[in-house]
Amino acid sequence: MSGIREAIAEAARVVVLPEGIAKLTCSGYTPDSVTAPHFFVGEFSVDFDRAMRRSLDEAEITARVLVGLNDDRAAQRILDAMLSGAGPASLKQAIEAARGAPGEYALGGLAHDLHVKRVQGYRWYEHQGTQYIGAELIIRVIGEGGS
Structure with a gap:
């Protein structure tokens, strides 16, 4: 999973x-501290053996994006752009x-x-004592179970 998280x-x-x-x-792991705006890959769960003989596993990954709060409206506009389905700031499109x-x-x-x-x-998050506006992206990854 480390390689997938980093990718x-x-x-x-x-x-x-x-x-x-x-x-x-961006970080492929949950960082000690963040430099906003920051995207990181957090928790994941894996369903093993979705097909016979270890031919398919399915992971569900929770990634987070956190934006600083210098101006709450501006921060939410930036976050909204990253959470949109398309456009240059779209995390969905980039991933x-x-x-x-x-x-x-x-x-x-x-x-x-x-x-x-x-x-x-989509809410306020506290990370190492600092407040951010942020959200989670749920990413489904499928791949061969034997690797």
Whole structure:
């Protein structure tokens, strides 16, 4: 899972935020501290043996995006742009671009496919004593179970 987590963070790095906004920082793990705006891959669950002989596992990954609170309205506009389904700031679009071309494996060969399923938990988050506005993205990844 470490490679998959890092590959998702790498895919998210291509997000382009509006001019004047700091570049999105990304981590394939839950960081000790964040530099907002920050995207990181957090918890995951794995359903093993979705097909016979370890031929398919399915993971559901929870990623978070946190935005600083210098101005609550502006922060929410930035977050909304990252949570949209399309556009230069869309995390969904950036992550799903890592699916590869038809017939190619996703995430540089680490998975068969992936899909950003939904956004949830749009709310205030506290991370290491600092408040952020943020949300979770739920990402489904499927791949061969034997690896």
